[in-house]
Amino acid sequence: MSFNKPKFAHPRLPKNEAGYTRKYYEGSLSTLCAGCGHDSISAAIVDACFEMNIEPHKVAKLSGIGCSSKTPAYYLSNSHGFNSVHGRMPSVTTGANLANRSLTYLGVSGDGDTASIGMGQFIHAVRRNLNMTYIVMNNGCYGLTKGQDSATADYGSVSKSGHMNTFEGIDLCALAIQLGATYVAQSFSGDKHQLIPLIKGALAHSGFSFINVVSPCVTFNNNQGSTKSYDYVREHNEAVSSLDFVPVKEEISASYEHSVVTPIEMHDGSVMQFHKLSPKWNPEDKLSVLSALITAKDKFEILTGLLYFDKESKELHEMLNTTDTPLNQLTEKELNPGNEILSKINASHR
Amino acid sequence: MHGVNDFVVKFANVNGTGSASANFLFAKAIFRMGVPVSAKNIFPSNIQGLPTWYEVRVSEKGYLGRKEGIDLMVSVNPQSFKSDIASVKSGGYFLYDSTKKLHEEFLREDIHFIGIPLMELCNEAFTDPRQKQLFKNIVYVGALAKLLNLDLTTIEGLFAEQFKGKEKLIIPNMKALKLGSDYVESHFSYPLEFYVEKRDLTKNKIMIDGNAAAALGAVYGGATVVSWYPITPSTSLVSSFEKYAQKMRLDPVTGKNNYSVVQAEDELAAIGMAIGANWNGARSFTATSGAGISLMNEFLGLAFYSEIPLVLVDVQRGGPSTGMPTRTQQSDLTTCAYASHGDTKHVMLFPSTPNECFHMMADAFDYTEMLQTPVIVMSDLDLGMNDHVTDPFIWDDNRKFKRGKVLSSEQLNTMTNWGRYLDVDGDGVPYRTIPGTHPTKGSYFTRGSSHDEYARYSEDSDTYKRIVDRIAVKFETAKKIIPGPELFQTSDTSDKALLFFGTTTDSALEAIDTLRNDGFSIDGIRIKSFPFSSEVDHFIQSHKEVYVVEQNKFGQMRSLLINELNIDPHKLISVVHYDGTPITAESIISQVHKHVFLPTN
Numbered sequence: 001m002s003f004n005k006p007k008f009a010h011p012r013l014p015k016n017e018a019g020y021t022r023k024y025y026e027g028s029l030s031t032l033c034a035g036c037g038h039d040s041i042s043a044a045i046v047d048a049c050f051e052m053n054i055e056p057h058k059v060a061k062l063s064g065i066g067c068s069s070k071t072p073a074y075y076l077s078n079s080h081g082f083n084s085v086h087g088r089m090p091s092v093t094t095g096a097n098l099a100n101r102s103l104t105y106l107g108v109s110g111d112g113d114t115a116s117i118g119m120g121q122f123i124h125a126v127r128r129n130l131n132m133t134y135i136v137m138n139n140g141c142y143g144l145t146k147g148q149d150s151a152t153a154d155y156g157s158v159s160k161s162g163h164m165n166t167f168e169g170i171d172l173c174a175l176a177i178q179l180g181a182t183y184v185a186q187s188f189s190g191d192k193h194q195l196i197p198l199i200k201g202a203l204a205h206s207g208f209s210f211i212n213v214v215s216p217c218v219t220f221n222n223n224q225g226s227t228k229s230y231d232y233v234r235e236h237n238e239a240v241s242s243l244d245f246v247p248v249k250e251e252i253s254a255s256y257e258h259s260v261v262t263p264i265e266m267h268d269g270s271v272m273q274f275h276k277l278s279p280k281w282n283p284e285d286k287l288s289v290l291s292a293l294i295t296a297k298d299k300f301e302i303l304t305g306l307l308y309f310d311k312e313s314k315e316l317h318e319m320l321n322t323t324d325t326p327l328n329q330l331t332e333k334e335l336n337p338g339n340e341i342l343s344k345i346n347a348s349h350r
Numbered sequence: 351m352h353g354v355n356d357f358v359v360k361f362a363n364v365n366g367t368g369s370a371s372a373n374f375l376f377a378k379a380i381f382r383m384g385v386p387v388s389a390k391n392i393f394p395s396n397i398q399g400l401p402t403w404y405e406v407r408v409s410e411k412g413y414l415g416r417k418e419g420i421d422l423m424v425s426v427n428p429q430s431f432k433s434d435i436a437s438v439k440s441g442g443y444f445l446y447d448s449t450k451k452l453h454e455e456f457l458r459e460d461i462h463f464i465g466i467p468l469m470e471l472c473n474e475a476f477t478d479p480r481q482k483q484l485f486k487n488i489v490y491v492g493a494l495a496k497l498l499n500l501d502l503t504t505i506e507g508l509f510a511e512q513f514k515g516k517e518k519l520i521i522p523n524m525k526a527l528k529l530g531s532d533y534v535e536s537h538f539s540y541p542l543e544f545y546v547e548k549r550d551l552t553k554n555k556i557m558i559d560g561n562a563a564a565a566l567g568a569v570y571g572g573a574t575v576v577s578w579y580p581i582t583p584s585t586s587l588v589s590s591f592e593k594y595a596q597k598m599r600l601d602p603v604t605g606k607n608n609y610s611v612v613q614a615e616d617e618l619a620a621i622g623m624a625i626g627a628n629w630n631g632a633r634s635f636t637a638t639s640g641a642g643i644s645l646m647n648e649f650l651g652l653a654f655y656s657e658i659p660l661v662l663v664d665v666q667r668g669g670p671s672t673g674m675p676t677r678t679q680q681s682d683l684t685t686c687a688y689a690s691h692g693d694t695k696h697v698m699l700f701p702s703t704p705n706e707c708f709h710m711m712a713d714a715f716d717y718t719e720m721l722q723t724p725v726i727v728m729s730d731l732d733l734g735m736n737d738h739v740t741d742p743f744i745w746d747d748n749r750k751f752k753r754g755k756v757l758s759s760e761q762l763n764t765m766t767n768w769g770r771y772l773d774v775d776g777d778g779v780p781y782r783t784i785p786g787t788h789p790t791k792g793s794y795f796t797r798g799s800s801h802d803e804y805a806r807y808s809e810d811s812d813t814y815k816r817i818v819d820r821i822a823v824k825f826e827t828a829k830k831i832i833p834g835p836e837l838f839q840t841s842d843t844s845d846k847a848l849l850f851f852g853t854t855t856d857s858a859l860e861a862i863d864t865l866r867n868d869g870f871s872i873d874g875i876r877i878k879s880f881p882f883s884s885e886v887d888h889f890i891q892s893h894k895e896v897y898v899v900e901q902n903k904f905g906q907m908r909s910l911l912i913n914e915l916n917i918d919p920h921k922l923i924s925v926v927h928y929d930g931t932p933i934t935a936e937s938i939i940s941q942v943h944k945h946v947f948l949p950t951n
Binding site for chain 2: 055056057058060062072073077078079080081082083084085088090091092093094095096097098099100102103120121124128317320321322323324327328330331332334335336337338339341342343345346349350
């Protein structure tokens with residue numbers, strides 16, 4: 001079932017520059033478990049899109065199958081949505097993006113949907129540098145089928161049933177960096193202040209933006225011994241960077257308490273103020289980031305923040321040299337070569 | 351022996367030695383001389399080294415199906431000498447490279463051996479080792495030209511076209527051609543008792559393979575997003591699309607591409623991309639073969655149930671599993687008709703010539719958008735990869751793409767109760783919207799899970815039934831849109847008929863002619879699409895026995911006819927051919943004769 005939220009809204013709710021209220025960016029009521037980390041991520045998406053003044057109809061939201069993939073119903077009800085098949089959101093998004101390069105593509109997926117059944121499609125979307133934001137709501141387990149370990153469950157993590165995972169967990173951020181993702185971040189669903197600017201940066205970035213969000217499963221993986229529980233993540237979260245997102249044309253105010261502040265200009269003209277918190281890595285150097293991730297993993301820590309970005313990002317359309325007009329807006333005039341050319345082709349086959 | 355313009359030449363070569371272009375040159379020269387010709391490549395799943403064959407049938411009557419019985423075998427592959435010699439018709443000819451002596455055990459008393467020292471001639475005439483190898487092929491074409499009365503200036507003209515811009519290659523090619531021709535002139539009597547005589551029968555025809563034709567159809571049909579995964583025999587379809595698009599689809603000002611081609615990581619991603627692009631309002635297709643169809647099943651179900659247009663080309667090959675990747679069959683019919691889990695059904699088109707590959711491919715984009723359901727173009731290896739003599743392509747410049755029920759921003763402004771899955775017109779086809787069309791209207795949530803008329807998730811039983819019943823209505827609408835059958839009846843109608851489709855057509859029509867000439871009365875029907883129209887039903891009902899001709903073992907078309915039209919199975923008699931080679935008229939006739947079939951006069 002889907003439950004619509006009441007349409008009633010206070011007439012003087014503030015509107016953003018695009019002319020919409022925050023409420024306009026919401027979706028229907030969530031049917032996920034109360035306290036699910038995914039709902040916080042949905043709320044962060046709503047905030048990010050509202051604050052960035054994105055027109056909802058210029059966003060396409062896509063997903064695969066699983067708890068996380070249900071969430072597009074819970075945000076941006078005025079955007080087209082596509083809940084595709086298990087693990088295949090990347091290919092559907094690739095096709096949609098090829099058809100119309102002018103929209104913003106927001107894909108959400110889960111750890112099962114990405115790291116197991118969808119691993120092949122995930123890594124190929126990364127290597128094509130598809131211009132999209134790809135958020136994994138990572139809880140280390142299969143919620144809808146009652147809590148089996150997923151491929152991102154950490155070695156040694158104990159599930160609710162008391163079973164200890166004996167397999168190595170896949171580090172999606174490290175993988176994405178290695179494969180050529182041009183914007184890679186990690187966050188925690190419980191840390192809205194970190195997550196919202198990360199999503200904004202991802203949406204503004206031209207190329208593949210990946211955010212792995214640890215999002216505890218309150219029903220099956222929030223117990224003692226789990227490395228993806230609220231308590232565990234709060235205790236082992238080490239923020240390596242923080243961000244302030246400055247939309248296009250807005251003046252950058254220059255008072256920061258951090259010592260290292262780097263402004264990053266995004267493709268659309270907006271600016272991210274990047275605060276490097278950890279001296280141990282350089283966000284533009286893959287080796288340095290990978291080394292920091294591996295070290296953190298060995299110490300059972302979770303590095304969060306913007307981990308890696310590539311200023312020289314060239315997205316798929318640039319590589320394919322597709323025309324600037326969205327392909328879905330071309331007509332017979334541009335697409336059909338006409339009978340005269342056909343006659344010449346005929347002649348070449350006589 | 352048959353005589354003028356009626357014989358079969360088969361070439362036995364080693365894969366990867368450049369023989370394919372020489373053999374095509376031979377076939378093309380006959381076509382240029384105005385005589386109908388069919389050329390079929392019988393090749394291995396291999397890059398270099400294994401035996402490969404090329405069959406050329408010359409037929410004044412225009413019979414372009416495969417024919418059994420080799421009149422002249424050209425063998426430059428000692429690996430297959432034994433079976434090649436055995437396959438020549440009694441009284442026929444075996445042309446071979448006599449640089450090395452032929453084993454005596456291979457000799458047959460009842461055929462003629464024509465030894466031409468191909469290697470020796472090339473070794474003497476050329477110095478470059480690569481040329482020595484490649485020109486062997488041209489030398490035997492030269493020999494054949496003399497033996498079969500081919501016009502050397504026609505071949506020279508073909509060289510001139512082939513080497514346009516590289517004119518200095520014409521001279522050594524002509525030299526090799528003359529070597530073969532002169533050798534025959536001084537050593538044998540010529541022409542043979544069968545040979546080519548100029549006619550005017552191919553004047554308005556072209557010679558092209560079905561994959562190139564379908565690719566061109568996709569260009570003309572407005573495809574802009576093409577996603578694919580390499581698999582034989584569909585690969586050349588997408589490479590042809592790219593080749594044409596690179597010439598015909600560039601923005602005149604910026605030089606940028608008005609198309610995109612993505613080689614996917616697998617067939618699942620290939621079809622997923624095509625679905626995503628169609629969902630987003632672009633015309634998009636993918637092409638595959640064999641295992642690719644199995645891999646695409648899940649996504650076909652999604653497109654069916656969420657009602658997304660999609661053109662899929664299945665260039666069928668020998669199955670099951672990896673099967674015979676380089677041999678031909680029509681054995682994906684049942685899997686394509688009902689691909690994916692749950693109650694699904696898909697529209698299929700059955701082109702039988704490259705001309706139809708072109709037109710059906712272009713039309714498929716209209717059909718799929720008008721119906722909002724996948725359309726599968728059912729080609730096969732024989733049609734897709736072999737060059738066929740076919741009618742030229744014609745495009746009506748006034749033709750517009752039929753985009754179906756897509757709502758514009760203006761239309762959305764005037765609507766009050768739009769539902770993505772509401773059947774407003776009673777034809778089962780709802781109205782769709784494309785993302786980004788309207789700031790506040792028309793957004794909806796596409797999903798493969800059960801949903802109501804407004805695209806909302808629903809597990810309600812009545813709602814579920816309403817939606818699937820309405821989707822079924824679309825398939826009745828489809829019958830009015832997709833092409834109906836072609837009937838082959840004389841005024842003196844028979845109670846027996848051949849039913850055929852796709853690449854069984856050439857041989858079936860030849861079989862009908864032969865049977866009629868032998869005094870048997872028989873009708874014919876060619877199926878062009880699925881689901882079957884009432885015309886197909888009526889035709890079958892009005893005949894006592896219908897022979898269903900198809901290239902698979904289990905009689906898949908017959909099964910579909912029984913299943914869809916409720917036809918008494920006893921009425922439909924299977925005529926099947928499934929060894930991986932194209933079906934012949936002889937095979938059809940002999941299977942028909944196995945049943946009680948008396949002459950009418």
